[in-house]
Amino acid sequence: MDWMLECSSCGTTLSPEGIPSVCQCGQPWLVRYPTRRWTLEVRDSIGTDPSRGMWRFRELMPIAPDEDPVTLGEGDTPLLRLARTGQRLGLADLWMKDEAVNPTGSFKARGLSAAVTRARAAGVTRFVIPTAGNAGVAAAAYGASAGIPVRVYAPDTTPPAILAQIVSFGAELVRLQGHIGDCGKAARAFAAEAKAMDLSTLREPYRIEGKKTLGIEIALSMSWELPAAIIYPTGGGTGLIGMWKAFQELRTAGWISGALPRMFSVQSSGCAPVVRAFAAGEGKAEPWADPWTVASGLRVPAPLGDRLILQALAESGGGAIAVSDEELMTEAGMVAREEGIDMSPEGGAAVAAARQLAATGSLDSKGRIVVFNTGAGWLYRLPADLLPL
Numbered sequence: 001m002d003w004m005l006e007c008s009s010c011g012t013t014l015s016p017e018g019i020p021s022v023c024q025c026g027q028p029w030l031v032r033y034p035t036r037r038w039t040l041e042v043r044d045s046i047g048t049d050p051s052r053g054m055w056r057f058r059e060l061m062p063i064a065p066d067e068d069p070v071t072l073g074e075g076d077t078p079l080l081r082l083a084r085t086g087q088r089l090g091l092a093d094l095w096m097k098d099e100a101v102n103p104t105g106s107f108k109a110r111g112l113s114a115a116v117t118r119a120r121a122a123g124v125t126r127f128v129i130p131t132a133g134n135a136g137v138a139a140a141a142y143g144a145s146a147g148i149p150v151r152v153y154a155p156d157t158t159p160p161a162i163l164a165q166i167v168s169f170g171a172e173l174v175r176l177q178g179h180i181g182d183c184g185k186a187a188r189a190f191a192a193e194a195k196a197m198d199l200s201t202l203r204e205p206y207r208i209e210g211k212k213t214l215g216i217e218i219a220l221s222m223s224w225e226l227p228a229a230i231i232y233p234t235g236g237g238t239g240l241i242g243m244w245k246a247f248q249e250l251r252t253a254g255w256i257s258g259a260l261p262r263m264f265s266v267q268s269s270g271c272a273p274v275v276r277a278f279a280a281g282e283g284k285a286e287p288w289a290d291p292w293t294v295a296s297g298l299r300v301p302a303p304l305g306d307r308l309i310l311q312a313l314a315e316s317g318g319g320a321i322a323v324s325d326e327e328l329m330t331e332a333g334m335v336a337r338e339e340g341i342d343m344s345p346e347g348g349a350a351v352a353a354a355r356q357l358a359a360t361g362s363l364d365s366k367g368r369i370v371v372f373n374t375g376a377g378w379l380y381r382l383p384a385d386l387l388p389l
Contacts, residue, residue, distance in 0.1 A: 002037075003062055005029040005205055008308055016062070019122045021203050028202040028305060030245065031062050031209055038253035047220060052076045054110055054213045060249070062118055062209050069117045070146045072103035074110050075213055079221045079370070084338040085351065089358050093368040095227070096335075097218065099375060100342055104141045104165070106134035106297075106375030107214065107239055112199070114210030116142040119197055124148060126196040130183030132235060133162040133296040134375050139199055140171035151190060153183035158296055159380045179291050181301050201236035202304045211242030218243075218370060219250055227261050228367030229318065231353050233346035233374055234265040234274055235300035237309040244312035261370075263318040265309060266353035268293030268325060271301055274309055278320035283310060294325045295345035297374060319362065323352040331355065332377065345380060347373030 005014040009027035014020060022028055042059045049056050054075025055063075063069055078098050086094030099107035112135070119127070127150040129139040136152040143150035150171040154163060155178060166173050176183055184200055191198040201207065219226055226247065232240045240263060250256045267275050271291035277284065287302035303309065313320055325345075332348025335341055343351075350371040357363045 001062070001064060003031050003033045006032050016205075019119055019124060019197055019204055021198065022304075027307070028208075029205040031205055033060070033249075035253070038249065038255070040254065043224070043253075043255045054113065054210065057213055057216050060216065061114065061213075062206055067117070067121060069113060070120055070142055071113055072109065072141060072145060074102050074113050074210075075217065077101050077217070079218065080339070080341065082335070082339055082371075085335050088334075088338070089355050090365055091354065091358050091363065091369055092366050094354065095368065095370045096339075096341065096347075096373055097214065097370055098341060098373045100344065100347075100373055100377070104134070104138045105379050106138065106344075107211070107372075108134045108138035108375075109141075110210035110213055111207030111238055112138040112142045112210070115199055115204055115206045116146050116148070118206045119204075120146045120148065124197045126194060127151070127199050128187045128190050128194070128196040129153070129199040130180055130187040131158070131166075132180045132299050133158050134379070135201070136171070136173075137162055137165040137169070137379075140166045140169035143171065144169045151196065153186045153190075155179055155183060155299075161379045161381065162296070165379070179299055179301060181287070200304075201238050208238050208242045208245065211239045212246035214239055215243035215246030216250070219247075219256060222368075224256050226256060226258070227370045228364050229262040229264060229369050231264045231266055231350045231357070231369065231371045233295070233298060233349045233372060234267055234303075234309060235297045235346075236303050237265070237274070237305045239372070239374070240265060240312060241305050241308045244316065260316055263312050263316040264353060264357065265313055265318075265320040266349045267320070267322050268295050268298045268328065268349060269322040270325060271299050272322040273301060273303065274306060275320040275322045277306065277310055278313055283307060285310070293345075294380075295328060295349055296380075297344070297346045298349065321353045321356060323349050323356065327352040336377065341373060342377040343373055344375040344377050346375060347371070347377075
């Protein structure tokens with residue numbers, strides 16, 4: 001392994017042997033690569049590589065040349081022009097990165113593929129994960145693919161179809177009253193008791209490396225140019241953090257030039273710790289009391305990556321915005337009818353934020369704007385009687 005780990009806060013470095021959790025200072029690790037990985041020859045070969053999926057970017061990821069990833073074909077999701085929606089919102093060049101077409105129905109497939117790949121190589125024999133929904137599905141699927149058992153802690157309020165998917169992949173599902181923070185406490189206790197690896201967001205270094213491929217794919221699909229702004233529905237925020245890391249890596253390597261995108265975080269008004277912290281000019285977010293939103297992926301009251309999210313928003317000249325559940329569900333329905341895209345509530349939140357930002361003049365009406373649909377809408381809609389419990 002030719003990469004190193006660097007603490008995102010105190011700068012401590014660590015060998016990547018095994019699977020470390022957070023730094024002793026309590027903050028997440030980031031993966032740092034040698035410059036020889038980031039040559040223009042590698043960029044040009046990626047652009048002409050006929051292979052598909054996230055692992056076409058393996059030169060930029062934590063995997064050795066002789067290793068095989070744990071993959072189900074994640075990545076290479078479409079970047080779709082939203083012509084009708086853009087016209088309605090007054091945005092002439094609006095696009096959507098549609099993560100619903102990933103193998104497990106959401107963007108979580110990327111991070112869990114990378115995390116499980118490294119864990120299997122390190123000899124991990126058991127996983128545990130707390131989930132607001134889609135991460136549990138992905139962990140169950142990639143654990144099954146790797147032949148490693150998974151225990152998933154999920155709130156009782158998680159959409160039934162998502163719980164059904166977790167069970168269908170053979171994971172042990174434990175349902176709890178409360179929110180993902182409560183599930184996180186239970187998962188960490190189980191990890192210590194059963195010597196299971198905790199796959200929680202940013203509590204291991206590699207989910208972020210899978211998520212950064214979102215940014216690489218956007219750059220590749222736009223011929224190594226970048227959009228003016230990216231609007232991202234933010235729960236744990238790994239995708240936003242990962243994209244910002246990718247853009248900085250691409251710029252340092254000379255693969256891209258010019259301004260980086262303004263990054264916008266969107267949350268539900270029923271759980272908006274990042275929005276509140278950004279508005280107050282804080283460098284960290286205080287936990288949100290009594291979180292609730294129909295967008296279960298946004299129901300994260302205390303994201304471990306709060307500092308990194310807020311840093312990306314500030315450095316990019318972006319911002320943070322909260323939308324109501326009514327607004328996000330209305331926009332999810334509108335885009336489904338206008339564009340034929342199966343929208344999750346979180347995707348609806350991104351479009352609702354775009355509408356608000358456009359109305360206030362916070363976005364260039366002629367600039368290229370990318371919003372994210374982070375998961376499949378059908379996962380939120382199946383009736384409870386289909387749950388095989």
